[in-house]
Amino acid sequence: MRSSEPRAAARSAPTIGSVAEVAGVSRATVSRAFTRPQMLRPETVEKVRDAARRLGYVPNPAAKALSTGRFGNLAMVVPDIANPYIPPMISAVEEQADAAGFAVFLGNSAEDPAREDLLLRKLTPQVDGFVLAASRMGEDVIRRHAQARPLVLVNRDIEGIPRVLIDTAGGVAQAVEHLAGLGHRRLAYLSGPPHSWANAQRRRAVKRTGDKLGLEVVTLPARLSSHDAGRQAVGALLESGATAVVAFDDLLAQGVLAGLAERGIRVPGEFSVAGCDDVLAAQTFPPLTTVSARAREAGATAVELLTSRLGSGGGAMSDVRVMLDTTLVVRATTGPRPV
């Protein structure tokens, strides 16, 4: 192909060929110097590496991919980058992937299953695997994608597909016990996104633990996870007669805090608030009592699962289901039941 059409890489990058020429060896030898050095005489390796360094040679991933069928890329797809619980997970995924020699594509589904599906379809032909955080897609669709590429789920529980679950049930149960211990008799659970696995899990944990301890539990809906939704829920919260609330996440909890402050209700003097995820906890005032999230660990673990599976030649694994348990972190928004 002539350069009648300008190409992205207008400057001709040094290829394996130019390195071979400079080093005075064949192209095959240059290739081996990088992929299987132990196959070559050490001095040959050194010679090649030297030439490569001088020329500033960088292997062309497209060519490598074409030849090997491996891309050196992973993709991470999330429902909403803006949710503060996501960035630490992305960060961990990126770090871990980088350490394993992978670059990472980021996809944002904006909570739309169709968009998520499309994203995956477009990314598939250039990645070796996927990490899907809190996927909103249907189970069958996920299974189909998992067939095309190794895929690890975070906070989505589908049998047969490797998954990492942050088990907030334990921490939430601790929160309920903590509140019961402080004398609260009636408490509220402020719900999160309807189709979220985490929400179902937390709601159940509150209910079950409350029942066990003989507390009255009311569940309040919130349209979504946002500061505003939390603030707007305060009215219903007060009407419910509860003296304490466990919110689906820190964002909602923070909104509740703001709503209570607006009405001049003191926390924790007159009302107790607990959140979940520990993403904003040290950033509220008073500092929020919450359940630790371990989002970073979840991300890192997901990548480990993925890369180990890729390393082992993509062989099928037994059903993998990693649970990360959580604990309550008591700070300053929970206190004794007001008298």
Added chain:
Amino acid sequence: MRSSEPRAAARSAPTIGSVAEVAGVSRATVSRAFTRPQMLRPETVEKVRDAARRLGYVPNPAAKALSTGRFGNLAMVVPDIANPYIPPMISAVEEQADAAGFAVFLGNSAEDPAREDLLLRKLTPQVDGFVLAASRMGEDVIRRHAQARPLVLVNRDIEGIPRVLIDTAGGVAQAVEHLAGLGHRRLAYLSGPPHSWANAQRRRAVKRTGDKLGLEVVTLPARLSSHDAGRQAVGALLESGATAVVAFDDLLAQGVLAGLAERGIRVPGEFSVAGCDDVLAAQTFPPLTTVSARAREAGATAVELLTSRLGSGGGAMSDVRVMLDTTLVVRATTGPRPV
């Protein structure tokens, strides 16, 4: 001619060849049916597309890249995903890139220039261009990368390299005027990251506007942008004798808010606080007076600049420097000087 078994892990994705066979045309025709349909007879195009659909054919980007030198990928590199001012920008970049048919790599430099350099070097051979947010790399290093690939900067001002700058100077000046109007005579600027272009810009704007209005201005250092740094700065803030503070960003401002609350100092009754970026503004209590950020627009604009340049064949453009101006958003953390 044809190998009966693929080298890579049994991946039998349909190729242009299988489509050609099924459609009863040559491989070149299949290629053209997708890239230059107007070159073919409509019925031929239909025939090919039909076969492709039946086989579930998806073009192989690696092969395409190898042949054309174009990848269909962009990379966005940021200093810190966890900073709340970044995710909206990433989100906008992703959206805009997707609309233009590009997938996006995400890189996190963790504020480390060397790591940023390495990231770019590794990504270069598989992307058509870069968006660098608040790059921490030296000017010469950036120029070198810009020579290898089209590159657009956000919040970094280097002549000759296309850049999008969020001009917070205007908004910050308005904040100072606002505080002066409220009777404050001595105000503090709480600094952000030392090597940040935005910090230099904001510091200057506070100083200049303060001087113009005859205010006393003190500048306080903060190690970095974080809630904690803000909280810890409160001591120095109070000692400085200032009655109001403009913080480098909302994170710091929020920390200051918490530090003041801890000491029982009422906001805005006894002290006024203004932030910058408008990322947490509605999430604090009281709601934070701040300077609008337009991070989403900055990201989207950067991608537009990049894709338009790619579209035009990578030809050199005249020096592009887009300034997005900002305005003060008055909420509830600023009030009259205490008497």
Added chain:
DNA sequence: TTGTATGCGTTATCAG
């Protein structure tokens, strides 16, 4: 309008 023949940069096979 369509087919043929190359070439892109790398790895893998097979000789030497």
Added chain:
DNA sequence: CTGATAACGCATACAA
């Protein structure tokens, strides 16, 4: 231990 050389899947001059 090293060198030829054939794929890998696609796009494009060049022919027809």
